[in-house]
Amino acid sequence: MNSYLPEYFKEFELIWESRDTYTIHLPKENPGKAGQFYMLSSPGIGEAPISVASGHLREMLFTIRSVGTVTSKLPDARVIGVRGPYGTSWPWERYGKILAVAGGIGIPPINSLFDEMVGTGRGKDLEIIYGARSPSDLIYHKQRKEWAKMANVIITVDKGDPNWKGNVGFVTQFISKSETDRDGAVFIIGPPLMMKNSVAESLEAGFRPENIYLSLERRMECGIGVCGHCNVGEFYACEDGPIFQYSAVKHLPELFL
Amino acid sequence: MNYILTDEDMKILFSRIKEEYDTYGTVEKEGDIVYEKVDGFESITFGRSRYAPKEFLIERNENVLNLPVQQKKAVFGVMSCDLKGFYVMDKQILGKDPFYTQRRQNTLFVNFPCNVECEGGFCSSFGGPLLDEFQIQVARDGDDFIVSASKEYEHLFDGFRKTGDEQIRKLRKNFLKNAKQLPVEGIENRIKWDSKLWKKYSSVCISCGACNYSCPTCYCFDLFDQDDGRIREWDSCILSGFTSTSAGNVRKELDERLRQRFYHKFVYYRKSQGEYLCTGCNRCTEDCPVDIDIKEVVTHDYSSE
Numbered sequence A: 001m002n003s004y005l006p007e008y009f010k011e012f013e014l015i016w017e018s019r020d021t022y023t024i025h026l027p028k029e030n031p032g033k034a035g036q037f038y039m040l041s042s043p044g045i046g047e048a049p050i051s052v053a054s055g056h057l058r059e060m061l062f063t064i065r066s067v068g069t070v071t072s073k074l075p076d077a078r079v080i081g082v083r084g085p086y087g088t089s090w091p092w093e094r095y096g097k098i099l100a101v102a103g104g105i106g107i108p109p110i111n112s113l114f115d116e117m118v119g120t121g122r123g124k125d126l127e128i129i130y131g132a133r134s135p136s137d138l139i140y141h142k143q144r145k146e147w148a149k150m151a152n153v154i155i156t157v158d159k160g161d162p163n164w165k166g167n168v169g170f171v172t173q174f175i176s177k178s179e180t181d182r183d184g185a186v187f188i189i190g191p192p193l194m195m196k197n198s199v200a201e202s203l204e205a206g207f208r209p210e211n212i213y214l215s216l217e218r219r220m221e222c223g224i225g226v227c228g229h230c231n232v233g234e235f236y237a238c239e240d241g242p243i244f245q246y247s248a249v250k251h252l253p254e255l256f257l
Numbered sequence B: 001m002n003y004i005l006t007d008e009d010m011k012i013l014f015s016r017i018k019e020e021y022d023t024y025g026t027v028e029k030e031g032d033i034v035y036e037k038v039d040g041f042e043s044i045t046f047g048r049s050r051y052a053p054k055e056f057l058i059e060r061n062e063n064v065l066n067l068p069v070q071q072k073k074a075v076f077g078v079m080s081c082d083l084k085g086f087y088v089m090d091k092q093i094l095g096k097d098p099f100y101t102q103r104r105q106n107t108l109f110v111n112f113p114c115n116v117e118c119e120g121g122f123c124s125s126f127g128g129p130l131l132d133e134f135q136i137q138v139a140r141d142g143d144d145f146i147v148s149a150s151k152e153y154e155h156l157f158d159g160f161r162k163t164g165d166e167q168i169r170k171l172r173k174n175f176l177k178n179a180k181q182l183p184v185e186g187i188e189n190r191i192k193w194d195s196k197l198w199k200k201y202s203s204v205c206i207s208c209g210a211c212n213y214s215c216p217t218c219y220c221f222d223l224f225d226q227d228d229g230r231i232r233e234w235d236s237c238i239l240s241g242f243t244s245t246s247a248g249n250v251r252k253e254l255d256e257r258l259r260q261r262f263y264h265k266f267v268y269y270r271k272s273q274g275e276y277l278c279t280g281c282n283r284c285t286e287d288c289p290v291d292i293d294i295k296e297v298v299t300h301d302y303s304s305e
């Protein structure tokens, strides 16, 4: 079997979430788990690793920010290819309470996490802090309402605008006020600096290093541990990650770019 | 099992192998030794090929959307340092990459261990050149060929004279007498993240990637779409785009990338797979246009920094 061959979809739905971010909805059940990723592609355009945005066994959703060659062209593609799922997932089943901290385009795998926890009646065990650069960069308006029905949700922006009445400030500022009990887990995903600061804040707030998990972004070509691009010290982010236990990787000097 | 074969026996062995496999071997061409299709044992030149034979398993450039049916190939004349490269890479790649895996399973490498260590080479630092793992190994002791076969190839040796381990042990002893065994063991603990070596190297390295391309254990590749294909092409961790992402680049500077190459070989792979990702072939050093010598990374006195 050729593991590089994607499954192709001609029928799919494209939903714009903001001026640079869109969701691709594929008519296929997601065998993967929250935190895992797939290689999304289109013939002639190329492949990119994208986290699954829906929960285990839901229809596949991928929310993508247009940043370069592949991600800017996928919205115009007539065929979407997908292979996976790959990598590790958020270990939410092992914990009583969970605080998820997401910055920017880090939010899709947290939506997936929410899906899964709600699906087993554990939505109330989740707390979400989600931050974006500006109000217009905040995505998932509908989903955010769903989260808020179950979970404690804090939304914040780095910089507001005249119509913005919500929180202003980095996600890190809200960690110490978290309602999640300190034996719980913290799941962190976002830009490198945001993750670094969020780890520091979580430790400061009393969470334990072995209960903090990070989703690390690295350049990925293969997704299956053979192209050598995604290493984080002795680990490959595509097979040992992308979700890493902080205590297992904190010794690595290249952890945060 | 070990066998003593004469030159005539080797020809018989070759033809038995040829019944099952397409046969390739090292031949001399315009001053270089290269791998080519060969029809008889007498066409094979003993000597190290200009390029490592990793292309038999990882092509420079190929379309991953099209997995061809693999021919059974037998490759004669592989140096032990190059052969060891396959066993080391297997740990990370075998069973995961379908191209590598299918070719590995359909290729019989017949390795020719050296009798004296080559200039610059340091295979004895990694257990070479008489290895514990091989398919068919052809050592030379005077006019005798001491041929060792792993189990699945025993059927090719019907009627040949069996022998014990004495000659192999003698060859190993003779080899080690004049070999430069480097203090590799424990390098993963001695090497320093902030060593001045990395900047010393980056001040001269021209980022040509030759060290990666020539190496029998460098397996990294890039994937990109071209025409109707998704092309996998040998890549180099020395190039700046290797780790660039939308979130930034973990190794913006050349010294960081050079350090990565040596850390992968001597620290990371040792931790993840229990082995060094180097076989001491010295190809990277020979092919480096600015004479960066990997042996220095092993022998350097980090404790004085």
Ligand SMILES: Cc1cc2nc3c(=O)[nH]c(=O)nc-3n(C[C@H](O)[C@H](O)[C@H](O)COP(=O)(O)OP(=O)(O)OC[C@H]3O[C@@H](n4cnc5c(N)ncnc54)[C@H](O)[C@@H]3O)c2cc1C
Residues within 6 Å of the ligand: A037, A047, A048, A049, A050, A051, A052, A062, A063, A064, A065, A066, A067, A068, A069, A070, A071, A072, A105, A108, A109, A216, A217, A218, A219, A220, A242, B240, B241, B242, B244, B245, B246, B247
């Ligand atoms: C596990 C994982 C999950 C992810 N999940 C998501 C997700 O859910 N949603 C999402 O939007 N993104 C996600 N990403 C990020 C996404 O994979 C990247 O944004 C995407 O691969 C970019 O590909 P591209 O071809 O569009 O951009 P590229 O063309 O590769 O460009 C990306 C950036 O890198 C720079 N760059 C590219 N090549 C070079 C070079 N040779 N030299 C210098 N700079 C270069 C570009 O300038 C640009 O800033 C995830 C990444 C990982 C690893």
Ligand code: SF4
Residues within 6 Å of the ligand: B211, B214, B215, B216, B217, B218, B265, B277, B278, B279, B280, B281, B282, B283, B284, B285, B294
């Ligand atoms: S000596 Fe250089 S080329 Fe040879 S295996 Fe070691 S790193 Fe690779």
Ligand code: SF4
Residues within 6 Å of the ligand: B204, B205, B206, B207, B208, B209, B210, B211, B212, B238, B284, B287, B288, B289, B290, B291, B292
């Ligand atoms: S071969 Fe030498 S010059 Fe070329 S990339 Fe490697 S270290 Fe740099």
Ligand code: FES
Residues within 6 Å of the ligand: A219, A220, A221, A222, A223, A224, A225, A226, A227, A228, A229, A230, A231, A236, A237, A238, A239
């Ligand atoms: S993406 Fe290829 S090794 Fe991880």
